[in-house]
Amino acid sequence: MAVYEHNYRNYSGPLTPEWGRFLIIPRHAFRDVFKSKLFTAFFAICFIPLLVEAVLIYLHHNVNALAIMKVNVRELLPIDASFFQTFVNLQNGFAFFVALLVGPPLVSRDLRNNALPLYLCRPFSRAEYVAGKMSVLLVLLSAITWVPQLLLFLFQSYLQGARWFVDNLWIASAIFIGSVVWILLLALLTQAISALVKWRVIASGALLGLFFIPSVFAEVVNVIFRTRWAHIISLSALMKNISAGLFGTFERTTTFVTDFDDVVVKGVVLTEPPLWASWTALFIVCAICLALLSRKVKAYEVVK
Amino acid sequence: MATATQLQEPRSLQDPSNFAPVIDLNELSVEFGGRPILKGLRGELRGRAIGLLGPNGAGKTTLIHTLLGFHPPSSGTAHIFGKDILTDAKQIRALIGYMPERDSFIAKTSAVQLVRLMAELSGLPPEAALERAHEALFYVGLGEARYRGLETYSLGMKQLAKLAQAIVHGPKLIFLDEPTNGLDPPARARMIRLIREIRDSGQANIVLSSHLLRDVEECCEEILILKDGRIAVYCNLEEERKANRKFLVLETRGDQNKFAAAVADLGCEYALTGDHRVKIVLPQGIEVRDLYRIAANQKMQIRRLTYKRDSLEDIFLKAMENGHGSL
Numbered sequence: 193m194a195v196y197e198h199n200y201r202n203y204s205g206p207l208t209p210e211w212g213r214f215l216i217i218p219r220h221a222f223r224d225v226f227k228s229k230l231f232t233a234f235f236a237i238c239f240i241p242l243l244v245e246a247v248l249i250y251l252h253h254n255v256n257a258l259a260i261m262k263v264n265v266r267e268l269l270p271i272d273a274s275f276f277q278t279f280v281n282l283q284n285g286f287a288f289f290v291a292l293l294v295g296p297p298l299v300s301r302d303l304r305n306n307a308l309p310l311y312l313c314r315p316f317s318r319a320e321y322v323a324g325k326m327s328v329l330l331v332l333l334s335a336i337t338w339v340p341q342l343l344l345f346l347f348q349s350y351l352q353g354a355r356w357f358v359d360n361l362w363i364a365s366a367i368f369i370g371s372v373v374w375i376l377l378l379a380l381l382t383q384a385i386s387a388l389v390k391w392r393v394i395a396s397g398a399l400l401g402l403f404f405i406p407s408v409f410a411e412v413v414n415v416i417f418r419t420r421w422a423h424i425i426s427l428s429a430l431m432k433n434i435s436a437g438l439f440g441t442f443e444r445t446t447t448f449v450t451d452f453d454d455v456v457v458k459g460v461v462l463t464e465p466p467l468w469a470s471w472t473a474l475f476i477v478c479a480i481c482l483a484l485l486s487r488k489v490k491a492y493e494v495v496k
Numbered sequence: 497m498a499t500a501t502q503l504q505e506p507r508s509l510q511d512p513s514n515f516a517p518v519i520d521l522n523e524l525s526v527e528f529g530g531r532p533i534l535k536g537l538r539g540e541l542r543g544r545a546i547g548l549l550g551p552n553g554a555g556k557t558t559l560i561h562t563l564l565g566f567h568p569p570s571s572g573t574a575h576i577f578g579k580d581i582l583t584d585a586k587q588i589r590a591l592i593g594y595m596p597e598r599d600s601f602i603a604k605t606s607a608v609q610l611v612r613l614m615a616e617l618s619g620l621p622p623e624a625a626l627e628r629a630h631e632a633l634f635y636v637g638l639g640e641a642r643y644r645g646l647e648t649y650s651l652g653m654k655q656l657a658k659l660a661q662a663i664v665h666g667p668k669l670i671f672l673d674e675p676t677n678g679l680d681p682p683a684r685a686r687m688i689r690l691i692r693e694i695r696d697s698g699q700a701n702i703v704l705s706s707h708l709l710r711d712v713e714e715c716c717e718e719i720l721i722l723k724d725g726r727i728a729v730y731c732n733l734e735e736e737r738k739a740n741r742k743f744l745v746l747e748t749r750g751d752q753n754k755f756a757a758a759v760a761d762l763g764c765e766y767a768l769t770g771d772h773r774v775k776i777v778l779p780q781g782i783e784v785r786d787l788y789r790i791a792a793n794q795k796m797q798i799r800r801l802t803y804k805r806d807s808l809e810d811i812f813l814k815a816m817e818n819g820h821g822s823l
Contacts, residue, residue: 200635200697203628203666207619210586216616224604301603306596310610310661313564313594314617315586491566 213316217324218331225294225328234293238286238336245279245344253351271348273363277439280341280367284374284431287333288403291375294332295382296395298325299489304390312491322383322485329379338371366438374431377474380481381427387488403427420462423470427477430470437467516578517542518669518701519563521727523572526555526562533558535725536572541703543718543732545695548705549812550722556705557597559722560671564594576669590619593667593700595658597674601646607633607657608642611664618665625664632660636690652683659690669701670694676711684711691715713808721815728815736811743777745769745804746787750796758790772799 226232269275345364349357389395406425413422423429436442444463517540526534534555548556561567565585574581576588608629615625633642636656676684721729756766765777791798
């Protein structure tokens with residue numbers, strides 16, 4: 193079917209392997225995503241904390257630089273689990289906003305333009321479609337969360353020595369698991385909302401609402417009933433607990449009830465939900481998202 | 497537009513019955529919410545261009561969607577090029593191109609981006625996909641507009657872009673669902689020409705679903721008429737036309753009823769079709785001069801007399817009256 197011939201002919205050339213075809217979707221999606229200068233600028237800003245982190249690690253191991261800057265090494269943050277946890281949490285915050293900007297239109301645009309039959313009439317399954325759309329977010333979010341964090345962990349290991357690396361390998365696993373769980377949750381939530389709501393603005397609003405409304409509601413319930421168990425419905429609190437659990441900083445006892453004079457009267461201990469409950473709640477949220485995607489991502493909606 | 501190689505094909509290869517069926521329906525049934533939509537369809541479709549006809553709600557689109565694997569059959573199955581739609585869905589879809597009825601696009605893309613993406617999803621490497629996307633768009637006549645956003649396209653151009661994405665990977669079977677919907681006469685003519693060209697290239701079989709009988713008549717060799725989810729008629733259009741009796745259409749002036757009664761006395765079947773027209777099937781031994789004689793006796797004028805065969809419309813209407821699902 194050459195341009196000058198203008199006739200129809202079959203294709204008999206080589207084919208790409210089936211397993212990798214879902215990656216075609218992110219490749220095409222990135223072109224659109226980075227067309228927006230605003231988004232590109234924001235994405236670049238996401239790397240600034242990582243740069244700061246790298247500088248802090250470097251300064252810790254460079255006496256000359258500290259001397260020039262007249263900074264005592266004790267005034268710097270110690271490079272330990274809480275150092276990495278702080279930056280992981282910061283990057284996870286950026287990841288949320290990246291997901292908010294990129295995620296909502298991914299599926300909703302296709303649904304609104306009735307594009308799903310075009311994808312699914314090819315040797316391309318619904319699961320591959322969802323994997324392709326999710327990998328748009330997974331790749332972008334990985335690029336600002338666990339990938340640079342692990343590189344910085346290796347940088348710190350290189351400067352500190354092999355012993356530090358072996359002793360703190362669990363920090364690397366906490367960075368990886370904590371970030372991956374968070375970006376998976378974000379990707380699933382945005383895709384599920386995107387599949388439910390066809391309009392980008394409403395989908396973005398719904399994603400924001402899903403994080404903030406239950407958090408506010410949970411805090412109200414916590415205050416009224418003098419508990420912390422309502423955190424089980426707050427996605428941000430759930431992730432905070434899981435992250436703390438992974439970095440070994442989780443404490444179930446968080447607050448004492450005080451009277452108006454700041455004096456402990458009853459000594460009532462408020463405890464966070466246990467970690468297993470947080471993980472369970474997270475799995476349930478992810479399962480609901482997958483069920484929604486399985487229900488909505490179809491070539492045609494059948495009106496029964 | 498038959499190619500040279502086709503013209504040299506031995507006669508046995510030109511006879512569709514010598515080929516394996518393109519689509520083999522095996523008691524295929526589909527239900528939505530307990531409501532039967534397709535009811536035990538059975539038969540082998542072999543034509544190079546098969547017209548899928550039927551009134552609204554007959555199940556044409558559902559049949560296409562089921563063959564594409566969008567809806568699971570409630571019972572039975574179907575085979576496309578010998579592959580089962582239940583177990584080999586992916587392999588089948590690699591051989592198929594589909595042009596949906598409704599507008600189907602990816603937002604904020606140009607035609608070449610859309611067609612390239614679709615080619616890549618069909619398994620073509622990026623370079624080949626881009627090359628064929630350009631070729632397909634030139635082929636359908638969108639070469640000059642291929643870098644424009646699809647949102648800026650007219651309805652006719654959108655239909656052509658849909659055709660381009662359906663053929664970009666060179667499928668062996670192309671499902672076209674109402675391809676001329678909403679097209680003005682020149683755009684329709686262009687679409688019909690393209691479909692006929694693809695058919696005549698011999699490289700792909702076509703299933704054309706349409707409620708426009710003229711489109712099917714112009715493009716298809718075989719027709720499958722669905723009625724209430726069952727097959728009412730499946731036939732070769734040309735053979736069916738030949739098999740149908742020749743009849744006369746007379747345009748008359750005068751008392752048609754008396755004339756018709758006299759014609760009936762001769763043993764002719766007739767039908768008054770209004771507007772001073774009468775259709776007559778002449779039995780053996782009766783000639784046209786007998787009709788003129790009767791007209792003279794009745795003081796009727798025969799102003800025009802033409803020989804006709806059943807059109808697709810006649811076949812369709814007959815199927816709607818008494819079709820009951822046999823091949």
